[in-house]
Amino acid sequence: METFFEALEQLYKKVLLGATLENDSHDYIFYLYPAFSDQDCSTTTSSDCSNAPDVQDKQEPSSVSLPTFSVAPMCLQRHSQMSSTREIMLLQLTVIKVMITRILSVETEFHAKEKYRDIIKILLKSSDIESQLTCMFQNSEKLLSHMAAKCLALILYFQLKEKITLSNSWISFCQKNISEYSESNKVVYCLWILTFVIKEIFKDTSSQKTEILKQFLTPFDTLFEAFYKSLLSQHFENHQDASKLINSLICFLELLELLIASRIYLKLHYTCQRILFLKPSCVFDVITWPIQAFVKRKLIIFIKKCLLCKVGEDLCRGSVPTFMPPDNPLDVDLLALASAVLQAVDLGLLRTLSVRGKCSCFGGGEVLAGYEHDPGPDHVILRALSLLIIRSLEIKFQNCSSANEMKVDYQRFMSELLTFLKPHLQPSLQSHNLCEWLSRVFIEQDDDMLEAAKALLGIYLKLTRECEATESLTQEKEMWNHHTHENGYNPHCIFLFLLKNIGFDPTVLLDFLISSETCFLEYFVRYLKLLQKDWDNFLTICNYFDVTESKDNIHICCISSLVQGRNSNSAEASPLAVVGSHTDAHSWVSWASAASSEPLNHGVTLEKAHTKLQANCLSTPGASQSLVDYDSSDDSEEGSTSLCLVNSRLTSSHQEAMKKTQDTFGASGDKKELSPESQSRPLVTEESNTLFSVYCDIAPNNTASEVGISYRTVKCFEELQGAIYRLQKKNLFPYNPTALLKLLKHIETIYNKSMTPS
Numbered sequence: 101m102e103t104f105f106e107a108l109e110q111l112y113k114k115v116l117l118g119a120t121l122e123n124d125s126h127d128y129i130f131y132l133y134p135a136f137s138d139q140d141c142s143t144t145t146s147s148d149c150s151n152a153p154d155v156q157d158k159q160e161p162s163s164v165s166l167p168t169f170s171v172a173p174m175c176l177q178r179h180s181q182m183s184s185t186r187e188i189m190l191l192q193l194t195v196i197k198v199m200i201t202r203i204l205s206v207e208t209e210f211h212a213k214e215k216y217r218d219i220i221k222i223l224l225k226s227s228d229i230e231s232q233l234t235c236m237f238q239n240s241e242k243l244l245s246h247m248a249a250k251c252l253a254l255i256l257y258f259q260l261k262e263k264i265t266l267s268n269s270w271i272s273f274c275q276k277n278i279s280e281y282s283e284s285n286k287v288v289y290c291l292w293i294l295t296f297v298i299k300e301i302f303k304d305t306s307s308q309k310t311e312i313l314k315q316f317l318t319p320f321d322t323l324f325e326a327f328y329k330s331l332l333s334q335h336f337e338n339h340q341d342a343s344k345l346i347n348s349l350i351c352f353l354e355l356l357e358l359l360i361a362s363r364i365y366l367k368l369h370y371t372c373q374r375i376l377f378l379k380p381s382c383v384f385d386v387i388t389w390p391i392q393a394f395v396k397r398k399l400i401i402f403i404k405k406c407l408l409c410k411v412g413e414d415l416c417r418g419s420v421p422t423f424m425p426p427d428n429p430l431d432v433d434l435l436a437l438a439s440a441v442l443q444a445v446d447l448g449l450l451r452t453l454s455v456r457g458k459c460s461c462f463g464g465g466e467v468l469a470g471y472e473h474d475p476g477p478d479h480v481i482l483r484a485l486s487l488l489i490i491r492s493l494e495i496k497f498q499n500c501s502s503a504n505e506m507k508v509d510y511q512r513f514m515s516e517l518l519t520f521l522k523p524h525l526q527p528s529l530q531s532h533n534l535c536e537w538l539s540r541v542f543i544e545q546d547d548d549m550l551e552a553a554k555a556l557l558g559i560y561l562k563l564t565r566e567c568e569a570t571e572s573l574t575q576e577k578e579m580w581n582h583h584t585h586e587n588g589y590n591p592h593c594i595f596l597f598l599l600k601n602i603g604f605d606p607t608v609l610l611d612f613l614i615s616s617e618t619c620f621l622e623y624f625v626r627y628l629k630l631l632q633k634d635w636d637n638f639l640t641i642c643n644y645f646d647v648t649e650s651k652d653n654i655h656i657c658c659i660s661s662l663v664q665g666r667n668s669n670s671a672e673a674s675p676l677a678v679v680g681s682h683t684d685a686h687s688w689v690s691w692a693s694a695a696s697s698e699p700l701n702h703g704v705t706l707e708k709a710h711t712k713l714q715a716n717c718l719s720t721p722g723a724s725q726s727l728v729d730y731d732s733s734d735d736s737e738e739g740s741t742s743l744c745l746v747n748s749r750l751t752s753s754h755q756e757a758m759k760k761t762q763d764t765f766g767a768s769g770d771k772k773e774l775s776p777e778s779q780s781r782p783l784v785t786e787e788s789n790t791l792f793s794v795y796c797d798i799a800p801n802n803t804a805s806e807v808g809i810s811y812r813t814v815k816c817f818e819e820l821q822g823a824i825y826r827l828q829k830k831n832l833f834p835y836n837p838t839a840l841l842k843l844l845k846h847i848e849t850i851y852n853k854s855m856t857p858s
Contacts, residue, residue, distance in 0.1 A: 105188055107131060112195045118202055120212040125219045132223055134192050134232060186241060193247040196220070200254040204261070220258060230255065231269040237289045249289045253296040260297070260312045261304075271319050278323050281330040283344045291351035294320070298358045302365075302415040310366045317359075317370055324359070324372035327352070332382035336389040346395055349386070353402055361412025364430070376406065377433035380440035387444075388452065393478065396453070400484045406437060407491045408551060435499055438492035445489060445513060450520040455481045477524040479544065486541050487552050489517050494555040494562075503566035507583065510559065514587045533648075535585060535593035539601050547618045553598065554623040556589040561630065581637070592634070592641045595627055596809060600645075604812045606820040613824070614834055621840075628843040635850050642810035649809070814851040817844050 108131050114121065121128065199216045202208045208216075223229060233255075236248035252270070259266055274294070277286045301313045331345075331352060339345050356376060363373040376383065383403065387396050405411045409430075455477045493513060497506050518537060522529060525540050538556070542549030567580065584590040602608040612620035631638055821844040827833040828841075 104131075105184075105191070108188065108191050108195065112191060112198065115195055115199050115202060115216070118205075118208050118212050120209065121215050121219075125215065125222050128219050129223055129226060132192055132196060132219070133227060133229070134189050134236075186244060189244060190247055193244075193251045196223075197247075197251050197254055200258050203258065217262075220255075221262070221264075224255070224259070224264070228267065228269055230267040231273070234270070234273050234286075237286050238284075245285070245289070249293055250296070253293045253300075256293065256316075257297050257300045260301070260316055266316075266319075274320065275323055278320070278327045280326060281334060281345075281348065283339075283341065285344075288344075288347050288351055291348065291355055295351065295355045295358060298355070298362070299415060302358070302361070302412065310368065313362055313366060314368060317362075317368070317372065321370045321372050324355075325375045325378075328356075328375045329379065329382070332379075332386055336391060342391070346391065349395065350398065353398060357402060357405070357411045358415075360406060361415070364409055365412065369429075374433060377436050380437050381443075384440065384444040384449065387449070393454070393456075393481075397478065397481050397484070400481060400488065403437070403441065404484045404488050404491070407434060407441070407488065407495065409434075434495055438495035441488055441492040442496065442509075442513065445516060450485070450516055453481075453485075455485075455524065479541075482521065482524060483542055483545055483548050486517060486521065486538075487548050487555075489513055490552050490555045490559075494558050497559055497562050501566065503563060506559075506563055506566065510563075510589075511583075511587055514589070518588065533585060533593060533644075534588040535590050536597055537588050538594055539597040543601065546612070549598075550612070550618045550620050550623055553594050554619050554626070556594060557591050557623060557626055557630070560584065560589055560591050561626070590641070591627060591630060592638045596641065596645055596813070599813060599816060604816045606816045606823060609816070609820050610823050613837075613840075625840060625843065628840075628847060632843070632846060632850065635854065639810055639854065642808060642813070646808040810851070814848060817847055820844065821848070 111121075111128065111131055200220060203213055203216050203220065230252060233248045233252040237245055239245045239248075256266065256270065258264075273286075274290045277284065277290050281287065297316060298313065301309050301316065304312070331348060334345060336342060336345065359370075359373045360376065362368050363370075383399060387399055402411075405413075493510060496509070500506055518529075518534060521537060521541060525537070529537055529540065538549065538552055542552060581590075585593065609620075609624075612618055613624070821841060824833060824837050824841060824844075828837055
């Protein structure tokens with residue numbers, strides 16, 4: 101026994117290193133065929149393992165240059181302890197797994213790879229090893245069962261790659277166990293193996309992976325639908341051991357995600373890829389089961405990814421085109437799924453779903469008495485549900501032409517969503533601007549936040565087009581503006597809240613534009629096109645933001661320096677009720693200033709509040725410069741700095757940011773790298789530029805608009821434009837930004853015209 105184990109261990113070390121094996125391939129089969137004991141198949145039928153060859157009669161290969169071993173493994177099992185047999189079997193499975201991994205690796209030397217390939221092919225021909233491995237799925241030893249499943253999965257993938265016909269015993273075994281749900285471990289292993297093989301196919305870089313997947317899915321296409329219905333129609337409360345049901349559910353969801361991903365990315369069309377869209381209500385029934393929160397979370401995130409067409413994105417990243425070609429059948433299926441989501445919300449999904457979070461425990465799952473605290477809501481579920489509803493509405497409205505119907509539906513579902521969210525948002529949402537809900541909910545997940553912003557922008561544009569077609573928008577513009585704010589989807593408010601959250605830092609926008617992990621480019625271009633047409637409304641909203649921010653700063657100053665211990669009783673009516681066009685902006689500012697008259701009477705002027713806004717502006721340019729300065733050390737005399745990564749920027753201290761700001765404003769080299777168009781006309785006059793001196797205390801009375809939200813927004817755009825231009829000039833920008841630069845330049849021109857006295 102020890103000698104055989106040593107020989108096998110030596111073979112393992114050689115394969116692990118990718119070394120070429122010297123002896124004839126047949127000689128190594130003796131050591132690789134798993135050494136089964138009589139107990140290994142005790143829980144399976146005799147027919148399942150009847151094909152196991154009689155190894156007792158085999159002679160040890162005399163030519164193999166490994167330690168000699170005179171007795172076959174089957175004989176040894178009868179005279180040794182089960183622990184020794186287990187170790188041998190685990191090592192045999194490990195050698196087979198590593199050998200196949202070496203065959204699939206591009207780093208393995210050619211002659212060694214051919215030798216390994218020849219050995220595995222002989223092993224497959226000389227025995228029905230697949231059926232022997234399936235016998236081990238019911239083994240009480242979990243590690244052995246797992247290794248058998250992993251080894252079998254690699255063997256199946258190897259057969260697909262080598263265009264070897266799959267074993268009938270494996271296909272029959274799998275068809276038998278997934279035809280309907282059962283609590284057997286075989287179901288979980290079948291699902292896991294299927295998932296593993298499909299993942300490996302996705303990772304394949306060859307052009308043959310579509311054909312490989314087609315060959316693999318064909319025998320199981322019709323079975324998945326039956327299993328889907330059987331699994332999701334189970335009565336959870338009737339199961340004594342619910343863990344097996346949950347394991348099967350999670351494994352099947354992962355498999356289902358890959359099947360849908362193969363439809364999107366590999367353009368395969370099978371019935372099994374559509375089962376979620378054909379019967380979506382089954383999934384929402386599962387959400388109502390009394391199961392653990394993590395299962396519900398996984399289901400909700402799965403549906404969200406399906407609606408966003410992001411299933412399998414981790415496996416497909418790098419090979420997926422930016423813009424997918426139209427797929428009408430998929431659009432129909434997405435509409436069916438979106439309708440099912442909205443129907444579930446109508447039936448009270450949000451009212452019955454608990455989103456209570458769970459305390460994080462270190463070293464255990466329970467909180468000690470006396471240390472309990474409210475963990476708050478599960479923000480992952482809050483974000484996923486919010487995006488689920490918004491995306492479902494967008495898909496539904498894409499197939500709707502009635503403006504009134506869309507407005508009614510949106511208001512109904514948005515009211516339901518905001519009612520659901522408000523108790524979980526601390527501090528609570530301000531009633532005068534509900535558009536803040538998006539940045540509050542998605543503050544920790546920028547990719548989902550941008551998806552939600554893009555979906556809301558799409559809804560806004562769709563409603564705008566339909567209203568303009570019926571000429572109702574012009575007649576009821578004030579009511580329309582009120583509707584967008586009241587239901588939290590005004591695109592200008594949403595974008596301004598985004599900019600406020602990132603401190604008007606253009607380097608964050610640049611990071612979003614360069615990153616392939618968000619949809620910011622698509623969202624940003626669509627918003628800039630809207631901004632060109634809706635500039636007056638944008639300025640009106642900016643003025644509202646300025647007044648609100650000034651009022652907040654005044655209150656803070658008063659409380660800290662003048663009226664400590666006294667509550668502020670200033671009235672705060674909704675400015676949106678009096679918002680009209682940009683022509684009403686001046687009266688609106690005057691009204692809002694009057695609304696905060698009590699703090700003003702204590703000697704705090706609006707100009708001082710604007711100096712606080714000015715300080716925020718000062719933290720913008722330096723970070724942008726540092727991110728895009730790729731000059732070599734030879735150019736350091738021009739004042740350039742090294743590349744500052746986004747992650748380090750987000751965690752840097754305020755003092756470091758201010759120091760970089762002073763350094764960059766003192767440098768002249770970066771100014772020379774701006775585009776010729778940017779140099780020809782500055783964004784603001786030299787007099788107003790003096791406002792941005794770090795040492796400036798009070799802004800002049802006539803410059804309130806320059807230090808407001810609109811100025812900071814356009815200043816951010818100008819810095820972003822310069823950064824993109826510098827990257828493009830050095831061929832460091834990942835795509836052609838010409839169209840984006842034109843849009844940014846046009847916004848700058850519009851701003852300068854609007855600020856020029858007529």
